[in-house]
Amino acid sequence: MQGQALKDSSMEPYFRLIRPCHWTKNLLLLVPLFFSGQMDIDSLVLVLYGIICFCIASSLGYIVNDWIDKSRDINHPMKRERPLASGNISAKEAFILWGSLFFLLLFMLFSFAVPGLFIFYISLYIILTISYSIYFKNIILLDIFVISFGYVIRVLAGGAITDIEVSRWLFMSIFFISMIISIAKRRSELILLKGDASNHRENLMRYKIEDLSRMLWILAGVSLVVYAIYCIEKRNNLIYSIIPATYGIMRFCILAERGKTADPVRLFFKDIQHIVAVIIFLVFLGIKIYG
Numbered sequence: 001m002q003g004q005a006l007k008d009s010s011m012e013p014y015f016r017l018i019r020p021c022h023w024t025k026n027l028l029l030l031v032p033l034f035f036s037g038q039m040d041i042d043s044l045v046l047v048l049y050g051i052i053c054f055c056i057a058s059s060l061g062y063i064v065n066d067w068i069d070k071s072r073d074i075n076h077p078m079k080r081e082r083p084l085a086s087g088n089i090s091a092k093e094a095f096i097l098w099g100s101l102f103f104l105l106l107f108m109l110f111s112f113a114v115p116g117l118f119i120f121y122i123s124l125y126i127i128l129t130i131s132y133s134i135y136f137k138n139i140i141l142l143d144i145f146v147i148s149f150g151y152v153i154r155v156l157a158g159g160a161i162t163d164i165e166v167s168r169w170l171f172m173s174i175f176f177i178s179m180i181i182s183i184a185k186r187r188s189e190l191i192l193l194k195g196d197a198s199n200h201r202e203n204l205m206r207y208k209i210e211d212l213s214r215m216l217w218i219l220a221g222v223s224l225v226v227y228a229i230y231c232i233e234k235r236n237n238l239i240y241s242i243i244p245a246t247y248g249i250m251r252f253c254i255l256a257e258r259g260k261t262a263d264p265v266r267l268f269f270k271d272i273q274h275i276v277a278v279i280i281f282l283v284f285l286g287i288k289i290y291g
Contacts, residue, residue: 060129
């Protein structure tokens with residue numbers, strides 16, 4: 001028992017390095033299938049396979065990001081506990097893990113007949129995340145756009161693997177909501193780090209909290225208008241889902257104003273009001289689309 005406990009604890013830094021808690025973002029691949037009203041077992045299996053591939057791909061990006069940022073993460077009150085920054089995992093061990101995951105992803109992509117367009121999107125996602133870690137994260141505003149594109153690519157990949165065309169209005173809704181999440185993350189980082197922001201990332205000091213707040217609320221309004229247009233286009237009473245959607249987005253923006261969105265993924269699972277709004281939103285859509 002003691003040996004098993006030691007083994008389990010020695011694996012814990014590796015699990016934290018690949019960030020399985022952030023794999024929930026890859027559920028965005030389900031969006032095109034869910035909204036299409038064509039969900040069946042075969043399509044669902046395809047999407048789940050795609051989600052697993054994106055979980056591996058996103059972990060590849062997280063490893064690269066943590067390796068590049070390890071010296072700066074030491075100055076961050078939360079990120080200093082990351083395996084590479086804390087020294088729990090060496091650069092060599094991280095490289096071996098990255099290589100193992102990369103070859104596993106290649107095996108999954110080419111041992112199963114996934115569409116070429118899906119392979120294109122997942123390749124684009126990997127290139128984008130690595131480019132972000134190396135370069136784009138240091139450029140003001142562009143860093144927010146690149147993060148948002150990462151969310152959008154997941155949705156497009158979900159459409160590609162099931163051969164479902166993503167509506168232009170749905171595409172724009174996801175993009176604007178992704179921008180809200182990215183801006184909220186930057187705003188909360190500024191509040192959390194205060195005067196030490198430049199020690200963690202130079203471009204953080206180029207942002208002003210007031211500017212980020214304005215962008216946050218403007219994009220919140222735009223995303224809701226775009227989603228409302230999408231609902232009207234569908235013509236099956238989806239428009240009433242705008243009520244829980246509005247509540248959820250406004251709740252998120254309020255929490256962002258209070259500096260509580262540094263880790264949006266954890267927030268989605270901790271804030272009760274947000275969880276309830278999301279559940280009501282999804283249940284309503286499920287009834288209207290599949291009822």
